[in-house]
Amino acid sequence: MKQVVTYSELRSRRRCAYRGHLEYDELLTPRRRKAGFREGTIADAGMNALYLHLRDTGGYDIDAMVNAMAAEKKREDERLRTAGLFDEEWQEIEDRWLLLLSLAVEYVAYARANDPFERIITCQLAGQVPVLTGEGRASTRYDFRFKLDGLVVIGGQLWLLENKWWKNWDRNNLKALQMDEQSGMYLWGFREAAQRHRLPRTIQGAVDTYGLPVGVYYNIVRKKLPVVPALNKDGTTTKRKDIDTTYDVFLSALEDRDQDPADYAEILDILREKGNTFYYREAIYRNETELADIGRRIYFATRYVADGFTFKSPAKECTWDCPFWSLCLEWSDELLEQHFDRKERKHEEYDEELEEAA
Numbered sequence: 001m002k003q004v005v006t007y008s009e010l011r012s013r014r015r016c017a018y019r020g021h022l023e024y025d026e027l028l029t030p031r032r033r034k035a036g037f038r039e040g041t042i043a044d045a046g047m048n049a050l051y052l053h054l055r056d057t058g059g060y061d062i063d064a065m066v067n068a069m070a071a072e073k074k075r076e077d078e079r080l081r082t083a084g085l086f087d088e089e090w091q092e093i094e095d096r097w098l099l100l101l102s103l104a105v106e107y108v109a110y111a112r113a114n115d116p117f118e119r120i121i122t123c124q125l126a127g128q129v130p131v132l133t134g135e136g137r138a139s140t141r142y143d144f145r146f147k148l149d150g151l152v153v154i155g156g157q158l159w160l161l162e163n164k165w166w167k168n169w170d171r172n173n174l175k176a177l178q179m180d181e182q183s184g185m186y187l188w189g190f191r192e193a194a195q196r197h198r199l200p201r202t203i204q205g206a207v208d209t210y211g212l213p214v215g216v217y218y219n220i221v222r223k224k225l226p227v228v229p230a231l232n233k234d235g236t237t238t239k240r241k242d243i244d245t246t247y248d249v250f251l252s253a254l255e256d257r258d259q260d261p262a263d264y265a266e267i268l269d270i271l272r273e274k275g276n277t278f279y280y281r282e283a284i285y286r287n288e289t290e291l292a293d294i295g296r297r298i299y300f301a302t303r304y305v306a307d308g309f310t311f312k313s314p315a316k317e318c319t320w321d322c323p324f325w326s327l328c329l330e331w332s333d334e335l336l337e338q339h340f341d342r343k344e345r346k347h348e349e350y351d352e353e354l355e356e357a358a
């Protein structure tokens, strides 16, 4: 039987073969003190529902998004019920949930005015293709598993859609999108699947109509609401230039307070100039050379598995980004027993089998 590899596994093995071995051969996972609230899963459920509804009806519907998020939140609550959370932790979860709901409402208004999609083909699509060997032959040992947030048409071309919910971003995060390896590998996988006619019929039909996808469309939402400007003691509105808000929110606060925008021309100009910093969108083309290189990288990474590499790659990041640090320093059965579990599945991020969502 062929072995399936995912981006997460390949990344782990390349970062440190020993870590990859512990995670994907030994199936070890650090035992969490407590289960955490998976707000990303809830946000993803909302996005999928919103865009599938748009595909099927042609309209944006906040209820479709919120209902899907509420159903997912219910599942989360059930999952966390046995986690022994304190009242303050439940309260924090409720606060984060309410923030997510508010973000969803804001997002739908933003998306309706700004989405460039001519068609939504699908949301959440998973697939599997053979890894290509150095000579370009289909590997008989390894398949690569990919999972897309969506497939959309922009400007008459097919694009992978990648939704992200980030706390914040800076120039470096955004610049790094150009080399985003995860989406690059998913794009490579999808194109291979299309060329091998391994996609569901409607998706294959979209490829026939629009051609292979040409890149990734990043749709990034900041997990923060624009600040409503404070009211000063003298009844005026603050003019702080570092206020984290948008032109529209500021103007609407002035209107609610019956204040003259002309008195706030400078701060309004600054906010207009800054644009909306709560959403970021960018379409990044990935050319054929780059994709061929990504395909080779997938193959080279599978050699770590094939050759059974388990060497350690210590680096200063080990102290903060490796959950196996203690075990790596000195293996002990006691430590293993107290702080680690064995996973039931190798690729838990793919534990939901996803087919064409429709």
Ligand code: SF4
Pocket (backbone or CB within 6 Å): 015, 016, 017, 018, 019, 312, 313, 314, 315, 318, 319, 322, 323, 324, 325, 328, 329
């Ligand atoms: S602590 Fe560093 S060297 Fe050890 S397994 Fe983790 S990443 Fe590898």
